[in-house]
Structures are given as structure tokens and as C-alpha cells.
Amino acid sequence: xxxxxxxxxxxxxxxxxxxxxxxxxxxxxxxxxxxxxxxxxxxxxxxxxxxxxxxxxxxxxxxxxxxxxxxxxxxxxxxxxxxxxxxxxxxxxxxxxxxxxxxxxxxxxxxxxxxxxxxxxxxxxxxxxxxxxxxxxxxxxxxxxxxxxxxxxxxxxxxxxxxxxxxxxxxxxxxxxxxxxxxxxxxx
Amino acid sequence: xxxxxxxxxxxxxxxxxxxxxxxxxxxxxxxxxxxxxxxxxxxxxxxxxxxxxxxxxxxxxxxxxxxxxxxxxxxxxxxxxxxx
Numbered sequence: 639x640x641x642x643x644x645x646x647x648x649x650x651x652x653x654x655x656x657x658x659x660x661x662x663x664x665x666x667x668x669x670x671x672x673x674x675x676x677x678x679x680x681x682x683x684x685x686x687x688x689x690x691x692x693x694x695x696x697x698x699x700x701x702x703x704x705x706x707x708x709x710x711x712x713x714x715x716x717x718x719x720x721x722x723x724x725x726x727x728x729x730x731x732x733x734x735x736x737x738x739x740x741x742x743x744x745x746x747x748x749x750x751x752x753x754x755x756x757x758x759x760x761x762x763x764x765x766x767x768x769x770x771x772x773x774x775x776x777x778x779x780x781x782x783x784x785x786x787x788x789x790x791x792x793x794x795x796x797x798x799x800x801x802x803x804x805x806x807x808x809x810x811x812x813x814x815x816x817x818x819x820x821x822x823x824x825x826x
Numbered sequence: 827x828x829x830x831x832x833x834x835x836x837x838x839x840x841x842x843x844x845x846x847x848x849x850x851x852x853x854x855x856x857x858x859x860x861x862x863x864x865x866x867x868x869x870x871x872x873x874x875x876x877x878x879x880x881x882x883x884x885x886x887x888x889x890x891x892x893x894x895x896x897x898x899x900x901x902x903x904x905x906x907x908x909x910x
Binding site for chain 1: 869870872874892
């Protein structure tokens with residue numbers, strides 16, 4: 639299964655005071671706080687780790703349908719980190735999830751999968767739009783067409799519905815500020 | 827605590843983070859912070875921290891997990907204030 643999360647870094651800097659007392663303590667575990675402290679740009683590391691937790695939360699939420707605000711249950715480990723990308727593993731209840739993050743423009747876009755094999759196969763799409771619209775973006779990149787439309791089930795979980803054969807393909811949607819992030823399973 | 831009093835107090839707390847002003851104006855116990863008020867998930871922790879400061883309480887992680895709507899926040903605050 640797939641999940642994704644996007645953070646508009648300029649908006650995040652405006653919306654959140656990451657230095658306020660208790661902020662990091664409630665969202666991050668000791669080893670993650672160490673990564674933040676040691677980072678060249680601590681705020682960038684905050685949003686990188688946050689996007690990983692959120693992307694994996696979306697996978698878990700898809701499976702369990704349960705809404706829980708428990709960032710401390712998601713442990714991020716970085717296996718690779720450069721100025722423009724990062725990858726690693728997020729553990730949740732002894733299960734491992736795999737993520738790939740990229741710095742695009744002034745945003746961090748992370749997509750995650752439930753198996754390591756699936757990660758390189760996922761197609762992430764990132765866009766900056768003045769009027770953010772998933773439908774417009776997915777039409778532009780050819781994922782949606784006259785017969786393929788965006789569909790959400792009763793719980794609000796999104797899919798691409800092929801109206802010709804009724805086939806549903808999972809898609810993960812994320813939006814923050816002017817940035818939109820999408821992750822689609824291969825062979826949609 | 828009277829729900830009406832709590833709703834007024836929590837409305838002031840969430841105001842800076844809520845992106846849906848209509849839902850903020852018509853807030854009730856079943857109002858969901860994320861789905862209705864459109865509070866960013868990264869800002870939900872600010873709501874938790876502001877509630878801690880306002881009522882001088884400490885909200886544990888297990889309690890924060892379910893603090894997704896006004897009713898849950900009121901239950902947590904009421905319980906914590908009784909323990910004082």
C-alpha cells in the first residue's frame with residue numbers, strides 16, 4: 639500500500655513554531671530529536687521527519703480506518719540523506735514501512751510503501767499550483783482521463799476509478815499551501 | 827465544566843489554526859479539529875500545547891491520540907481538572 643505527504647516549507651515556517659516548549663517532545667522520539675539537533679538545518683529535518691510519519695500514517699489509516707493522533711508511535715530512521723533527498727524506514731507497531739523524500743522547490747515531498755520492493759515502483763507527482771486541484775494535476779500528467787476519475791470511498795479514502803471496468807486503484811493525495819503531492823501505485 | 831463554557835474557551839484556542847471560519851463559528855461538541863475546522867495535522871500539537879497551558883495540565887501521549895474533536899478535548903480537560 640502507499641501513502642504520501644507534502645510540506646510547504648514557507649507555510650510551515652509561518653504556521654508552526656517548532657521551537658515552542660513541548661512541540662518537538664510531543665511529535666518526536668529522542669533519537670529523532672537528536673537528528674534534528676544535529677542537522678545543518680534543524681527546521682528542514684523537522685519537516686522531513688514529520689512528512690515521513692504522515693506518509694506512513696496514511697498507509698496505516700487506509701488499512702485500519704482508525705483516526706489516531708499518535709506521531710510518537712512512528713519511529714523514523716534515515717538510511718540515506720543528501721541536500722535534496724532522503725530515504726529510510728519508519729517503524730510502526732513492529733512493522734516496517736519504507737519512504738523516499740525529495741526536496742522540490744520549497745517543499746518536502748515524501749512517499750511511503752508497505753514493502754521495500756514497492757517503493758521504487760511508486761510514481762510520485764509533485765506540483766506547485768496557484769489554485770491547488772488534484773483533478774487538474776492528475777489530468778495534466780495523464781493519470782486521469784475521460785474514463786478514469788478520482789473517487790473517494792465513505793471514509794474519504796481516495797482511489798482512481800476506471801469507469802469502463804469499475805477497477806479501483808489506490809492513490810494517495812496530499813496538499814499543503816500551494817503544493818500538491820500525489821503517489822500512485824504502478825500499472826494504474 | 828459546562829460544555830458551552832468549554833466551547834467558548836476552546837474556540838479561542840483553535841482560532842489561529844482553524845482554516846474553516848464557518849465551522850469555527852458554529853462549533854459544537856462534535857466538531858472535528860481536522861475534518862471540520864481544517865486544522866493542519868502539524869498544528870494539532872499546538873492545540874494540545876495551548877490546552878495544557880490554558881488549564882495548567884499535562885496531556886499524556888495516550889490522551890493526545892484521541893484528542894481529535896471538541897468532545898474528546900473536553901473529556902480530557904474535565905478529567906485532568908478533577909484530578910487536581
